[in-house]
Amino acid sequence: MKYEHKSIEQKWQKAWEDNGIFHAEENSKKPKFYTLIEFPYPSGQGLHVGHPRSYTALDIIARKKRMQGYNVLYPIGWDAFGLPTENFAIKNHVHPKEVTKKNVARFKSQLQSLGLSFDWSREINTTDPKYYKWTQWIFLQLFKNGLAYKKEMAVNWCTSCKCVLANEEVVNGGCERCGSEVVRKVKSQWMLKITAYADRLIKDLDLVDYPERVKAQQKNWIGRSTGAEVDFTTTTGDTLTVYTTRPDTLFGATYMVISPEHPLIEKLSSVIKNMDEIRAYQEAASKKSDFERTEVAKDKTGVKIDGVEAINPVNNRQIPIFISDYVLVSYGTGAIMAVPAHDTRDWDFAKKFDLPIIEVVKGGEDVQKAAFTDCATGILVNSDYLDGLSVDDAKKKIIEKLEETGKGHAKVNFKLRDWVFSRQRYWGEPIPIVHCPCCGAVPLDESELPLELPNVESYEPTDNGESPLATMTDWVNTKCPKCGADAKRETDTMPQWAGSSWYFLRYMDPHNDNALASPEALKYWSPVDWYNGGMEHTTLHLLYSRFWHKFLYDIKVVPTPEPYAKRTSHGMILGEDGGKMSKSRGNVVNPDEIVDTYGADTMRTFEMFIGDFENAAPWSSSSIKGCRRFIERFMGLTDIMTEDNNIRPALESAFHKTIKKVGEDVENLKFNTAIAALMSLINDIYATNSITRKELEIFTKLMSLFAPHAAEEVWSVKNLGKGFVSVSEFPTYDESKCVENTVEIAVQVNGKIRDKIVVPVDIDQQGAVSLAKQSEKVNSFLDGKNIVKEIYVKGKLVNIVAK
């Protein structure tokens, strides 16, 4: 049979869609299976060869589950709010809505050309007011529950996007999206209190099946640490509270450091003698970007505060206070007690400013030469009632003492900060809040949702840091929903992460106007059974959506504490040169060209065959030919089919083994070896020059996971079964038929292979060894030696140990 991929692929894509065979069933009695991929951002560049790697992988899972009798939900939609669209709109003077529409159409046709078994009847779009009505609704619930609040604070400001960024969006001091410089800017911002969920976001990782690296990264990002807050009094009678993870070293505190922004400085400005010097330091620190501030500086800087000192609560020793930018205002209390003997940063600082270093934990080298930071082995010294204790015991004891005397208490801290939720841009969900001069921030009534984006003249971001919406006075000016007074709408919009934080719920019931999804649909489909996506979203989307879902669980909207039961992650497809695909490198592969030249089936098979799914893999324009040949050979089977409706005995175990292997490998994301097994089997089939009807039926079903169009064609041309092979019953195997009658085993002498023999599969040790000894080759190595030991490993080898 001639293989014309273009006509075949178009034909079957249309047939699948016309018959709706991939639509998830409503009110089904079948067990459900919800497979999910991260819905794409429809960029102007169109689909990238990286997208199909994830989509094809879960498509294969979805297809297999469908064939195994599950009611499968494999949905698709568009995460369409965002800056590139807006920037394109500004440049070309088109409405972002139009840009989005065009990009979605392009993406949709590209995706459909790949033969992915999405349920297109559930397509969603985050920019659709019917969709973002519910994004806004969730925001209102967060607001009503005190988890959304507005706060004046220093934020990350992208100088190019003219917009604030969340901490998660700042990469190496630059904007995650455009790479431009990020500076600190004080602005009033909407914040979401993700920190209220910090503990549960760590703890509930135990409930889900995620790769270890994902769990580790999330834990690392949340950064839980346990320690104590300790109150120091100052010579002015004020209280200076510090956070420390090493309260056991309190006796070794020889100075204190507060961050340049610490409020105590203003409060004591009249007492401080060197205020000019301090002001100059503050000024210099504020000019540094966040990146420079947090970069591990080799050289510590700081200024000693003149005129006020602190008193160590455990020994009443008077110690100096410094300001230094190595202490961050945003972590802990913005102040530390410095224990140079047991903290490398404090040690560096102490050396530079010639401050005393007092050893309070014994067990390391000379603390005058380097800080000793090992908690596991140290023993407390020079610490009064803590002397002789281990670090752990000393921590417990000192915290007890502090709590007794009211000088401190145990404290847990997180690196995680609240989520900066405002963006000063047009193309995002409007925040449904009205600012009233009397009532403050007032939420819109839920019946007013969706609060739609107005049409504006210009989407250009403003230099004064306000959203383009602020210029729309008839939209901005409104009445307070509470008291009716003249009031103004919030003009900031939500970040792109808002719409994607709950989209998987909408798929369960995408056309519902009364709720984000019906309780019945949520109950039936939750949680997502298998979610595949990129590692780059681990501390962004994946964390945000877990947070929202936990909140929705708390207010009894969703039935499960975690949104995704299982998460897997694919590796990147690299350019042929081994580097990341990018326009500037000129190594970008266009999927349209691949589909055009080789067909979607080849593209799919190749992306699955390319290597370990979880690792990065370079594209190869020559290797893909092997996959094309494989599919041609598959199509060619139709020319050698016989009407025999059995599996031939010679191939029986090969078929059963392949069914088993393909099924298991697919579940374990080992697509490459599953395809290799099918290639091996087809080689065995061609060696016999024929294939039976029954054999072709099974082979076609297995192939339909990877090359669904070609499989449908073979299925229908040879009339192998009713309907579509894509929804036929997945073949089963018989474990007992997976084994051959005879097997070739290796014969070793002293661990070196000397011969290979064919033996019955169930032969015992004695039989195998005596057969092995009949080999001349083996005997030549045994000559003149005594046999010490004979080893037989069933189905593998015989090893004769001789001396």
Add this chain to the structure above:
RNA sequence: GCCGGUAUGGCGAAAUAGGCAGACGCAAGGGACUUAAAAUCCCUCGGAGUAAAAUCCGUACCGGUUCGAAUCCGUACCGGUUCGAGUCCGGUUACCGGCACCA
């Protein structure tokens, strides 16, 4: 610096409760078919070695355990915990990812 991961032919990679290293595919070389090329089919394909064999070497490094190690161990060097350490804690090289002055 900390956390996680990886290391196998010319290339993408297989094989780990220890058991035939390199499945499957690409590339390459030879042959068949063809006026020729492409396509297809057959053969070879880790390295050294040989006329062909034999044989030796080979899974980042070094060292071990074992009849047998890509797979297990680190006992190499030193120290600690312990009545008692091969067993618990603390090493080397290269690359990738994450975090990084988080007290």
